[in-house]
Amino acid sequence: ATKSGKKGMVNLSKVVPIAGGLIAASIDALATNLVGKIAIRTFIYDTEE
Known part of the structure; x- marks a missing residue:
């Protein structure tokens, strides 16, 4: 049981990262x-000024 428990923890430690x-x-x-969409809306479509 201990050997398989250690192996399970090793596998889990590989999956988590x-x-x-x-x-x-x-x-x-x-x-x-989101930043790209806001930048497009701000700098490209903002032609009122």
Whole structure:
């Protein structure tokens, strides 16, 4: 039981950074997209001045 428990923890420790990286990449992509949309709206479509 101990051997399989250690192996499970090793596998879990390999998966957690990958999952965290995917979540962080998704948040970064959404934030970049939002900043881009706001920049386009502010600098390209703002022709009133």
